[in-house]
Amino acid sequence: MAAQSSTDLLERTKSAQGGAVAARRPASVGASVARFVQGMWRPFAVLVAIFVAWWAVTAANLIEPYLVPSPSRTLDVILSQSGYFAHNTWITAYETILGFAIAIVVGVVSAVVMVYSPTVEKSLYPLLLFAQVIPKIAIAPLFVVWLGFGLTPKIVVAVLMAFFPIVISTVTGLKSIDPEMLQLSATMGAGPGQTFWKIRFPASLPHLFAGLKVAATMAVTGAVVGEFVGANEGLGYVILQANGNLDTPMLFAGLLIMSLLGVVLFVLVELIEYFVLPWHASRRTDAATTSL
Amino acid sequence: MTSMMAGNTTTQRPADATTTGAAVEIDDVAVRFRTKKKDVTALTDVSLRIEPGEFVSIVGASGCGKSTLLKLVSGLLRPSSGQVRLHGEDVRGPRRDIGYVFQRAALLDWRTARRNILLQAEIRRIPKAQARERADELIAMTGLTGFEDAYPNELSGGMQQRVALCRALLHRPPVLLMDEPFGALDALTREQMNIELRRIWRETGTTVLLVTHSIAEAVYLANRVVVMTPRPGTVAELIDVDLPAERDYGQTMSEPAFARATGRIRDLLGATTTAE
Numbered sequence: 105m106a107a108q109s110s111t112d113l114l115e116r117t118k119s120a121q122g123g124a125v126a127a128r129r130p131a132s133v134g135a136s137v138a139r140f141v142q143g144m145w146r147p148f149a150v151l152v153a154i155f156v157a158w159w160a161v162t163a164a165n166l167i168e169p170y171l172v173p174s175p176s177r178t179l180d181v182i183l184s185q186s187g188y189f190a191h192n193t194w195i196t197a198y199e200t201i202l203g204f205a206i207a208i209v210v211g212v213v214s215a216v217v218m219v220y221s222p223t224v225e226k227s228l229y230p231l232l233l234f235a236q237v238i239p240k241i242a243i244a245p246l247f248v249v250w251l252g253f254g255l256t257p258k259i260v261v262a263v264l265m266a267f268f269p270i271v272i273s274t275v276t277g278l279k280s281i282d283p284e285m286l287q288l289s290a291t292m293g294a295g296p297g298q299t300f301w302k303i304r305f306p307a308s309l310p311h312l313f314a315g316l317k318v319a320a321t322m323a324v325t326g327a328v329v330g331e332f333v334g335a336n337e338g339l340g341y342v343i344l345q346a347n348g349n350l351d352t353p354m355l356f357a358g359l360l361i362m363s364l365l366g367v368v369l370f371v372l373v374e375l376i377e378y379f380v381l382p383w384h385a386s387r388r389t390d391a392a393t394t395s396l
Numbered sequence: 397m398t399s400m401m402a403g404n405t406t407t408q409r410p411a412d413a414t415t416t417g418a419a420v421e422i423d424d425v426a427v428r429f430r431t432k433k434k435d436v437t438a439l440t441d442v443s444l445r446i447e448p449g450e451f452v453s454i455v456g457a458s459g460c461g462k463s464t465l466l467k468l469v470s471g472l473l474r475p476s477s478g479q480v481r482l483h484g485e486d487v488r489g490p491r492r493d494i495g496y497v498f499q500r501a502a503l504l505d506w507r508t509a510r511r512n513i514l515l516q517a518e519i520r521r522i523p524k525a526q527a528r529e530r531a532d533e534l535i536a537m538t539g540l541t542g543f544e545d546a547y548p549n550e551l552s553g554g555m556q557q558r559v560a561l562c563r564a565l566l567h568r569p570p571v572l573l574m575d576e577p578f579g580a581l582d583a584l585t586r587e588q589m590n591i592e593l594r595r596i597w598r599e600t601g602t603t604v605l606l607v608t609h610s611i612a613e614a615v616y617l618a619n620r621v622v623v624m625t626p627r628p629g630t631v632a633e634l635i636d637v638d639l640p641a642e643r644d645y646g647q648t649m650s651e652p653a654f655a656r657a658t659g660r661i662r663d664l665l666g667a668t669t670t671a672e
Contacts, residue, residue, distance in 0.1 A: 282500070282502050284498045284500060284502045285502045285504075287470075287472050287496070288496055288498075288502055289519065290472060290490040291470055291471075291472070291490050291491065291492065291494055291495075291496050292492065292515075292516055292519040292520060293490070293492040293519065293520060294519045298519050302515065302518065302519065303504065306504070306506055307504070307505075381506070383505050383506045383547055383549075384505070384506075
C-alpha cells in the first residue's frame, strides 16, 4: 500500500465501487439470468466442437458404425422412441432428485450436529468415512435384496453417494467462521439460534454449495448404479439392455441423456448459488473462474 | 437492584469517587492458562479503576496480556483470581453493555455496511425505526455517508473499521473496548482514524479502553495510559496525559507534554524489554 491520504483513498474506493454496486443490483431477474447464460457460450462452443468431431469421424467412416454410431443415428433413436426415453429419463431423474434432496437434509443436519457436539463428531466421523470407502456398486445388490426391485434401493444408493460431500463441506463451512465474530455475537447477547441463523449458517453457504455441486453429479451416478444391479426401468436399465443387445445407437442415446441429466442438475445448483450468494458469486467473477 | 444500577449507568454521570462510581474496576486480577506442558501466567496483580467518560489506552510488548485484559472486562474470559466489575456489577459471563472493536473488522460478507451495523440491533431486538435512525446518525458521524450500501469487499480497510465502530456504538454502550482497531491500517489512514476517534469519543462521552502498539496513538487519544510489563503482564505505570481536551493532531505532536508522556512510555517499555 503506497502512502496516500485517507480522503484520497476514500475517493478511490467510491469511484471503484460505483460500477461494482451498480452491477451487483441488476434491474430484473431476467437481466441476471441473461448474464448467467451469457457466461456459458464458451463451454457451449466446446460442446458443439465435440459434436462436429464426432460427426466428422463417423461420416468419414473412420470407425465401424457398430462401434461408434453417428450423431444422426443416435438422435434418430432418441426421436423415434421418445416416449420410451421420456419415461426412463423421468424415472432416473426422480430417483436422482429425491436422493439428492434427502442427502441435503440428512447431510446438513448431521453436519450441524457434529459441529455443535464434539462427542458426536468423534464417534460419527470414522463411521462416515467407512461408509464412503465401501464401493457403492458392491453394496447396491444388498439393497435390492433388502428393499426389492422398486425405486427405493436406487434412491438409497443416490443418497449414499451424495451424502458424503455435503457433510464434509458443511462441516468445513460451519467451522470456518471467524472466532472474533462469535465473540462479538456473545457480547451482543445472541442466543445459539441467532448466532446460527444470522452468522454461522450464512457464512458456511459458499462451502455448502461447493459440496452440493459435487453431490449433484454423484446423485446421478448413484441412481444409475442402483439401476444397474436390478431394475426394469430407468436409464441404467436402458443402457444395460442396449449393451446386452450390442445396440450401440441405443447405448449412446442413453449415455447422452444421462450426461445431460447430470449437467442440468449441476447448472440448476449453480443457478441457485448465483441467486443465493450474490456477494460470493461477484467475487468469483473477479477471479475469472466460472465452472461452466 | 443490580439491573436498576445498570440502567442508571447508561446515562452520563460526573465522575465521583465512590466505589460504585467507576465504569470499570479491576481488582487484583490474575489470569493463568493451562497448556499441556506448563501453566502460563498471562496477567498478575492487575488493579485498575476507570472513571465514566475516561479514555484509557493500554500499551505494552506483544503477548503481555493487553487483549486478555479487554476480554476480562467484556466477560468473554473469567479471571483465575481477583474481581472485575463493570459499573459496580461483578462481571460473570459475556456483558451486553459494552461495544467491542477488533483489529480485523469482522464484518459479514453478505451484508452491506448498513446491514452489518444493524446486526447489533437485530440481535438485541431494538425497534427497527429507532435502530435505523441511530445507524444513520453513526454513519454520518463516522463519515460513512455514501458507502452505506457497499459490501465489505468493496470497502477499504479504514472504511471497514468505521463500519465495525458504528456497529459497536449502535446500542450506545457505556463502555467501548477497542483491541488494536487501527493495527492493520496504513500510517496515514491511521492518523485520520485517530483524529476521528478522538472527535467521536468527545461527542459520545463513552468510556473507552484502547489496546494499541502505537505510543503516539495511545498518548494522543487518552486521558491516561496504562503501561504494562512483559509476561506475566502487570501494570508498570499509569501515566496521566497532561494535554488539553481540544487536541489538534499536528500541534499535539509538538507539545512538550506529549513528548514527556511518549518519552516516559518509551523508557518504560525499553527498560522492561531489556530487563528480560
